[in-house]
Amino acid sequence: MIDTLRDHLLARIHATGPLTVADYMSDCLLHPTLGYYSTRDPFGKAGDFTTAPEISQMFGEMLGLCLAQTWIEQGRPARFALTELGPGRGTLTADVLRVGRAVAGFVEAAEVHLVEASPTLREVQAASLSGHAPVWHDTVDTLPELPQFLLANEFLDALPIRQHVRDGTEWRERLVTADGDSLTFALSPPVPVPELAHHDVPDGTLVERCPGLPGLVASVADRVSGGGAAIFIDYGHWRSRGDTLQALRAHAPEDPLAHPGQADLTAHVDFEAVARAARPARVSLMTTQGVLLERLGITARAQALARGLTGAALDAHVTAHRRLTHPTKMGDLFKAMALVPPEAALPPGFDP
Numbered sequence: 001m002i003d004t005l006r007d008h009l010l011a012r013i014h015a016t017g018p019l020t021v022a023d024y025m026s027d028c029l030l031h032p033t034l035g036y037y038s039t040r041d042p043f044g045k046a047g048d049f050t051t052a053p054e055i056s057q058m059f060g061e062m063l064g065l066c067l068a069q070t071w072i073e074q075g076r077p078a079r080f081a082l083t084e085l086g087p088g089r090g091t092l093t094a095d096v097l098r099v100g101r102a103v104a105g106f107v108e109a110a111e112v113h114l115v116e117a118s119p120t121l122r123e124v125q126a127a128s129l130s131g132h133a134p135v136w137h138d139t140v141d142t143l144p145e146l147p148q149f150l151l152a153n154e155f156l157d158a159l160p161i162r163q164h165v166r167d168g169t170e171w172r173e174r175l176v177t178a179d180g181d182s183l184t185f186a187l188s189p190p191v192p193v194p195e196l197a198h199h200d201v202p203d204g205t206l207v208e209r210c211p212g213l214p215g216l217v218a219s220v221a222d223r224v225s226g227g228g229a230a231i232f233i234d235y236g237h238w239r240s241r242g243d244t245l246q247a248l249r250a251h252a253p254e255d256p257l258a259h260p261g262q263a264d265l266t267a268h269v270d271f272e273a274v275a276r277a278a279r280p281a282r283v284s285l286m287t288t289q290g291v292l293l294e295r296l297g298i299t300a301r302a303q304a305l306a307r308g309l310t311g312a313a314l315d316a317h318v319t320a321h322r323r324l325t326h327p328t329k330m331g332d333l334f335k336a337m338a339l340v341p342p343e344a345a346l347p348p349g350f351d352p
Contacts, residue, residue, distance in 0.1 A: 006181075023176075029264075038120065052154075054091055055324060058301050058321065064096035068102075070348070071103075080228060082096065083150040085150065085151070093129060154235075155232075156213060159216070163206055166199075166201050168203065170192055171196060206243050225280055229344075236268040238271050240270045244268035274337055284339075293324060295349040299325075
């Protein structure tokens, strides 16, 4: 009898052989009855991690005004899709809509579209966005043919990755296999991996690639090329840098194989791969979250909000601002990249 995801994974390995890291991540996160996102609300103190929109309203406000200004610069289209990929509790989109009311016509023109696989989180999002008639999608491929003003905060990091170790002119793939009742990593025999031809690295170097990322980004870029903008914010680098697969449970890191289905699994985003897949859209330079938020005016907003606060509330507000922007916190760890139509101006904060 299969009672846990570990049991399911062990049975699968015994039946068909070792799993790629991508297959392991997919089952851990999205198995329909035992997967992490299928069974819980993972956000906040009671969950396993906290994202930027949950830290402070200022994050969503800055991005909302960024999108609203871009909407103005693109001629105020009468209808557009305000889209979020992986919207969590719906907090970010709710903050965008709230601050967007300050821009005449913006909210009235917006149709809210959410790409979300978790039934549990869809219920939470429905409550957060009641009154805005959100429409849910399983993938970006069913988004409407409208100008897309799209946000993806900590979405790409959850896309399943494959891991490869350099072995001479070839690569060995890192796999998940069984060791008795436990899970462990192993390496495949040498195999060619043409997708990593541009990675000239020493023997023994581990390189990650995300098979689902190019198609997803290309689909977003295709829609944005007809009008709108897409903003990706995630932790990562310009190019894959070794083993970044990580698990977070109760706000603490742990072995990614320790508690399948009970911990969040992510990997750092390769922003070079995002830029490669985004053409023909115009692609901004990669910048850090801290620099982007400062360019958008978060410090002035923080000072304005602080005037009405005292004591513990003021301390929490100052801490939130620092956490979002300081280089030693989320400021440098998280990177941002924007896509717009080929001839359009880049969104505020992304100007070269």
